[in-house]
Amino acid sequence: xxxxxxxxxxxxxxxxxxxxxxxxxxxxxxxxxxxxxxxxxxxxxxxxxxxxxxxxxxxxxxxxxxxxxxxxxxxxxxxxxxxxxxxxxxxxxxxxxxxxxxxxxxxxxxxxxxxxxxxxxxxxxxxxxxxxxxxxxxxxxxxxxxxxxxxxxxxxxxxxxxxxxxxxxxxxxxxxxxxxxxxxxxxxxxxxxxxxxxxxxxxxxxxxxxxxxxxxxxxxxxxxxxxxxxxxxxxxxxxxxxxxxxxxxxxxxxxxxxxxxxxxxxxxxxxxxxxxxxxxxxxxxxxxxxxxxxxxxxxxxxxxxxxxxxxxxxxxxxxxxxxxxxxxxxxxxxxxxxxxxxxxxxxxxxxxxxxxxxxxxxxxxxxxxxxxxxxxxxxxxxxxxxxxxxxxxxxxxxxxxxxxxxxxxxxxxxxxxxxxxxxxxxxxxxxxxxxxxxxxxxxxxxxxxxxxxxxxxxxxxxxxxxxxxxxxxxxxxxx
RNA sequence: GCCCGCUUGGUGUAGAGGUUAUCAUGCAGGAUUGUCAUUCCUGCGACCCGGGUUCAAUUCCCGGAGUGGGCGCCA
Numbered sequence: 001x002x003x004x005x006x007x008x009x010x011x012x013x014x015x016x017x018x019x020x021x022x023x024x025x026x027x028x029x030x031x032x033x034x035x036x037x038x039x040x041x042x043x044x045x046x047x048x049x050x051x052x053x054x055x056x057x058x059x060x061x062x063x064x065x066x067x068x069x070x071x072x073x074x075x076x077x078x079x080x081x082x083x084x085x086x087x088x089x090x091x092x093x094x095x096x097x098x099x100x101x102x103x104x105x106x107x108x109x110x111x112x113x114x115x116x117x118x119x120x121x122x123x124x125x126x127x128x129x130x131x132x133x134x135x136x137x138x139x140x141x142x143x144x145x146x147x148x149x150x151x152x153x154x155x156x157x158x159x160x161x162x163x164x165x166x167x168x169x170x171x172x173x174x175x176x177x178x179x180x181x182x183x184x185x186x187x188x189x190x191x192x193x194x195x196x197x198x199x200x201x202x203x204x205x206x207x208x209x210x211x212x213x214x215x216x217x218x219x220x221x222x223x224x225x226x227x228x229x230x231x232x233x234x235x236x237x238x239x240x241x242x243x244x245x246x247x248x249x250x251x252x253x254x255x256x257x258x259x260x261x262x263x264x265x266x267x268x269x270x271x272x273x274x275x276x277x278x279x280x281x282x283x284x285x286x287x288x289x290x291x292x293x294x295x296x297x298x299x300x301x302x303x304x305x306x307x308x309x310x311x312x313x314x315x316x317x318x319x320x321x322x323x324x325x326x327x328x329x330x331x332x333x334x335x336x337x338x339x340x341x342x343x344x345x346x347x348x349x350x351x352x353x354x355x356x357x358x359x360x361x362x363x364x365x366x367x368x369x370x371x372x373x374x375x376x377x378x379x380x381x382x383x384x385x386x387x388x389x390x391x392x393x394x395x396x397x398x399x400x401x402x403x404x405x406x407x408x409x410x411x412x413x414x415x416x417x418x419x420x421x422x423x424x425x426x427x428x429x430x431x432x433x434x435x436x437x438x439x440x441x442x443x444x445x446x447x448x449x450x451x452x453x454x455x456x457x458x459x460x461x462x463x464x465x466x467x468x469x470x471x472x473x474x475x476x477x478x479x
Numbered sequence: 480g481c482c483c484g485c486u487u488g489g490u491g492u493a494g495a496g497g498u499u500a501u502c503a504u505g506c507a508g509g510a511u512u513g514u515c516a517u518u519c520c521u522g523c524g525a526c527c528c529g530g531g532u533u534c535a536a537u538u539c540c541c542g543g544a545g546u547g548g549g550c551g552c553c554a
Contacts, residue, residue: 048516050512050514050515050517051512051513051514052508052509052510052511053511053512055512055513055514056514057513057514057515059515068514068515070513070514072513088506089505102513102515103513103514103515133489133505133506134489134490134505134506134524135489135490135505136489136490137489137490137491138489138490138491138504138505140516141490141491141503141504141505142503142504142516143490143491143492143503143504143505144490144491144492145490145491146490146491146546146547147546147547148545148546148547149490149491220554242554244553244554246552246553247480248550248551248552248553249547249548250548250549250550250551250552250553251548252553252554253552253553253554254554257554258554259554260554345551345552347550347551347552348549348550348551349550395554401554402553402554403554404554405553405554448554449554450553450554451554452554453554454554464554475545475546
């Protein structure tokens with residue numbers, strides 16, 4: 001059966017000296033006591049410089065932290081001091097100097113003395129690249145910046161501490177998700193993004209030219225990961241882009257997004273719901289427990305405080321997640337006064353009604369077959385309250401928002417072909433896929449999870465675009 | 480695709496048919512300071528585009544462009 005192994009945390013990251021620095025700024029702080037009086041070379045962005053007289057303080061920032069560099073005309077020379085004093089914010093500078101204990105700040109009586117901090121007493125400076133002024137957006141300014149301005153100048157936006165922290169958290173989410181699936185026996189795969197035909201039907205695809213032939217950007221790895229099941233790979237996952245040419249314009253949609261997909265043999269919908277909730281639980285738990293992740297959350301909260309926004313809190317969801325079967329969801333929506341009939345999709349307004357009682361993760365299993373794509377499995381005789389055929393398809397929501405859709409797949413080739421015809425798709429066009437079911441295939445199930453949507457829930461982002469480095473939406477595809 | 484907003488210095492905002500167009504942040508200069516979100520002084524910098532109404536439009540109307548939100552659909 002399933003073995004979920006306990007993994008010890010990865011070893012501490014080591015920063016090897018490079019051509020431009022002997023130490024990171026983070027190391028100056030963490031190893032400061034041992035580095036006192038040693039000569040070091042550091043490099044980074046100049047966040048601020050203070051002091052116009054015979055002394056000057058520079059706040060220098062690199063990927064590991066911030067350290068103050070202290071300049072005195074006696075040590076560095078009047079000319080270099082002047083260069084630094086006239087330097088623009090966000091220029092990249094390289095300093096050589098000695099590590100020394102920073103003078104402790106004046107502390108009011110009764111308040112605790114802060115831990116010792118370290119600085120670099122500079123003896124020389126190299127201007128690597130001077131930043132043009134004014135900056136299109138202030139990296140350390142407390143004024144709000146609109147998302148559009150941020151995305152137009154994303155490279156500068158990324159220098160802001162809370163934005164940087166968000167992308168580091170994104171890396172963590174992928175790392176912990178990947179880590180969990182590997183412990184459950186899944187192997188990482190890649191499927192093609194250039195395809196000859198629609199993989200699911202329904203959605204609009206981006207057309208492209210493949211040499212002399214029209215082709216498309218793939219909307220989902222769905223059919224290919226199923227072929228992996230027919231190929232006996234048994235448990236696969238993929239983290240990759242999906243492209244959809246839908247002209248939507250909302251806080252939760254992108255035209256290129258990263259889909260976290262799995263497919264699992266000898267399994268039904270209930271089995272893969274288990275994989276999903278265990279994986280999400282692992283991600284949340286790891287973020288809540290790991291020191292580095294907590295530091296990232298704290299950075300985001302420090303910014304939120306300046307914007308008078310509520311702090312985000314990583315609440316580890318309890319296992320198992322609640323299950324709200326489609327038929328029950330319809331009944332409850334009706335009881336709450338929502339307008340819906342059995343067989344309808346659950347729209348945003350009605351999702352809000354469900355979210356009143358289920359504000360976090362919950363599964364919505366057993367959708368009507370009529371609402372699900374052709375590849376979803378059904379068991380004859382599993383019928384809803386109106387005697388209509390139910391499917392083995394499910395959604396995972398977080399409050400009002402859909403995070404995942406998944407289900408057991410149809411492995412019976414005759415039923416598959418019927419389904420295609422019933423949904424007005426041509427089995428001939430899907431021959432590459434149907435062929436995979438002709439020579440024996442295990443029953444299988446899987447799901448696709450929107451990475452950006454998960455990030456929104458974890459980091460409190462109000463718009464998925466915030467969680468993507470360079471988002472592609474209806475109007476934006478540059479930078 | 481449909482519905483509703485918004486557009487003022489680099490950034491984010493206040494505001495009014497006639498103003499010296501507000502404030503913060505920023506930028507430049509100066510004073511002070513081994514600073515710690517320093518403080519203080521001085522200065523710089525803006526009404527999206529086109530047309531209309533009006534003695535007068537950045538303000539009102541129409542159109543355009545850009546942008547934000549909601550919906551459908553989805554991850």
